[in-house]
Amino acid sequence: MIKGLIFDLDGVLVSTETNHYVAWKLIADELKIPFTEKENEKLKGLSRADSLSALLDLGKRSISHLKFKTILDYKNKIYLKSIEKINQSNLLPGVLEFIKEKHEKNHLLAVGSSSRNAHFILKKTKIDHFFTCVIDGNMVKKPKPDPEVFINASSGLGLPRSECLVFEDAESGVIAAKKGGFHVIGVGNLKIKDSCDYFIKNMGEFDLSSYEESI
Ligand SMILES: [Mg+2]
Structure with a gap:
């Protein structure tokens, strides 16, 4: 029985991928490193420091x-400026309906994100109150x-890993x-289609009861 739902943030609940790309592109240009959206794919899901290393x-x-740290701060400044105006319309298709419904049905919801700005983004998109x-x-x-x-997120929910689902892109x-021993639902990114337990294009496609019956 699945009681807890743990969501990655960027690319699952909200799309700020372009904002990250634009910020890294600016830095890559300044460092004269060739960088396109193709290279940006490799940075997805990585922490800010790991992204810069990549x-x-x-x-x-x-x-x-020292320069490494300066660039990390600079990247975050550009990114924060660009997400100042983010709002509920930046949520990905089906997200708001899905989390509202699961919250009403007493599922426990968590976010497990590499982003250091997760709280800020959840507040801006007005969904922070859904998450335990x-x-x-x-x-x-x-x-x-x-x-x-993800282990910390399941502990935060007070649930064993076997009762949690992770959504990742x-x-x-x-x-x-x-x-971590979690069930994992891949969202949106076709590259992970074969490595996850089940794949959906967006949250609007996911039917938790049928998934539970299949496991
Ligand atoms: Mg992501």
Whole structure:
């Protein structure tokens, strides 16, 4: 019996992928590292620091620890500025209806995200009150693909992992959920179709009762 639903944020509940891309693109251009949406795919689901490391690897560049930290802060500044105007219309298709319904039916909802801005985005999109537990990038020692974020989310809900479902759109998140022993539903990103337990195009497509019958 599934009692807890744990959602990744970016690409599952809300789409701020373009905002991340635009910010990283600006930095890549300044560092003269070729960077397109194709390369950006590799950054999805990674923490901010791991994203910068991946970007530097792409350009075969190394920089000082200090410059690394400065760029991380700069990237976040650009990103935060760009998401200032985010609102409920930025939620992905079917999300609001799905979480409202599950909340009413007493399922416990959590967010497990690498984003350090998860609380801010949940407030802006006015869905924060649906979640019993929000674990963001500031609250874990090891980012995805380590399972810590999802393990902490299930503990926050007070549920065993076997009673939780994880919704993810990124490879690193699917690996994290699997390593943690969770059922994982892939959302939207066709690249993870074969690595998750079940795949949907968006939250509006998901029928929890039929999924429960199938496991
Ligand atoms: Mg994601």
